Amino acid sequence: MKSEPSFDHRPDPELGAALRTALEPHGDQSAFVARVMAQYQNALDRATIPALDVLAAWSRPGIAVAAAALIAGFLFGRNVLMPAQTSTPAYDAAMAPVEGPGLAALVSAQDPPDASVVFTTLVDQR
Amino acid sequence: MGNSESDNDLVAKALAGDRDAFGVLVERYAAQARRVARAVLGDPDDADDAAQDGFLSALVKLEQYDVRRPFGPWLMRIVANAATDRRRRRTVRRAEPLDTALVGGGPRPDAAAVRSELGDRLRSALAELPERRRTAVVLFDVEGYSHAEIAGILGIPEGTVRSEVFHARRRLRTLLADWKEQVR
Numbered sequence: 001m002k003s004e005p006s007f008d009h010r011p012d013p014e015l016g017a018a019l020r021t022a023l024e025p026h027g028d029q030s031a032f033v034a035r036v037m038a039q040y041q042n043a044l045d046r047a048t049i050p051a052l053d054v055l056a057a058w059s060r061p062g063i064a065v066a067a068a069a070l071i072a073g074f075l076f077g078r079n080v081l082m083p084a085q086t087s088t089p090a091y092d093a094a095m096a097p098v099e100g101p102g103l104a105a106l107v108s109a110q111d112p113p114d115a116s117v118v119f120t121t122l123v124d125q126r
Numbered sequence: 127m128g129n130s131e132s133d134n135d136l137v138a139k140a141l142a143g144d145r146d147a148f149g150v151l152v153e154r155y156a157a158q159a160r161r162v163a164r165a166v167l168g169d170p171d172d173a174d175d176a177a178q179d180g181f182l183s184a185l186v187k188l189e190q191y192d193v194r195r196p197f198g199p200w201l202m203r204i205v206a207n208a209a210t211d212r213r214r215r216r217t218v219r220r221a222e223p224l225d226t227a228l229v230g231g232g233p234r235p236d237a238a239a240v241r242s243e244l245g246d247r248l249r250s251a252l253a254e255l256p257e258r259r260r261t262a263v264v265l266f267d268v269e270g271y272s273h274a275e276i277a278g279i280l281g282i283p284e285g286t287v288r289s290e291v292f293h294a295r296r297r298l299r300t301l302l303a304d305w306k307e308q309v310r
Binding site for chain 2: 011016019035036041
């Protein structure tokens with residue numbers, strides 16, 4: 001046993017060896033390693049379900065974005081493929097001349113229509 | 127997988143999901159982690175639980191590990207913290223700082239187990255030391271860490287580490303000298 005130096009910077013091999021023996025773990029090291037690795041595997045297994053939840057949560061906005069893109073693509077494609085059809089059948093029907101003052105007169109008039117004209121138009125449409 | 131791979135290579139592989147790489151790290155540091163945890167806790171079973179907690183906690187924090195620094199002190203800090211947390215929980219449960227019955231000292235039926243008796247005495251002596259003091263001396267004299275590294279592990283100034291090691295050694299060396307006198 002060496003004399004006590006104050007704040008010795010070097011480890012004491014004799015004391016170190018005695019302490020190492022005193023603190024030597026019980027049981028086999030490989031069993032401990034296997035136990036830690038089993039816990040590691042359990043942690044990974046437990047992490048699987050939350051990971052799927054996270055992925056599912058991520059997929060919801062993704063589906064919405066994909067649907068919006070599909071609709072936008074459809075509308076754009078239809079306009080590109082059918083540029084000549086600018087008017088719809090409903091618009092043409094509404095603007096077609098009818099007996100009496102008609103819808104055309106109603107939508108193109110500068111002043112508000114007279115109530116009797118509106119009534120007559122509705123009756124004529126029937 | 128070869129055990130000659132550096133800690134940093136193994137950490138990188140473990141981060142990439144290589145289970146075996148993490149296994150090699152556990153194997154490499156298991157004995158050290160168990161001894162450090164036992165220095166804090168005394169009881170070997172509690173120490174193994176704490177060392178296990180430390181390894182799993184290190185795995186979770188692995189992305190935070192700075193590869194420019196040595197891996198051992200980083201891991202030992204986590205293990206020592208896990209052991210301290212466990213001791214605090216145990217202290218609350220048992221309302222006593224350290225169960226000295228768990229660290230030995232009872233009569234041995236086999237008189238030939240002289241070396242084991244020294245172990246019992248050292249464990250009892252360690253148990254009487256403040257936690258930081260016994261952890262510091264084990265990290266210094268058993269595990270070979272420098273004062274600076276221990277300061278990082280325990281989160282205390284380097285001068286305090288020197289002082290703790292000095293006081294722990296004084297107590298343990300006296301005990302060791304007495305024991306040697308007895309067995310002569």
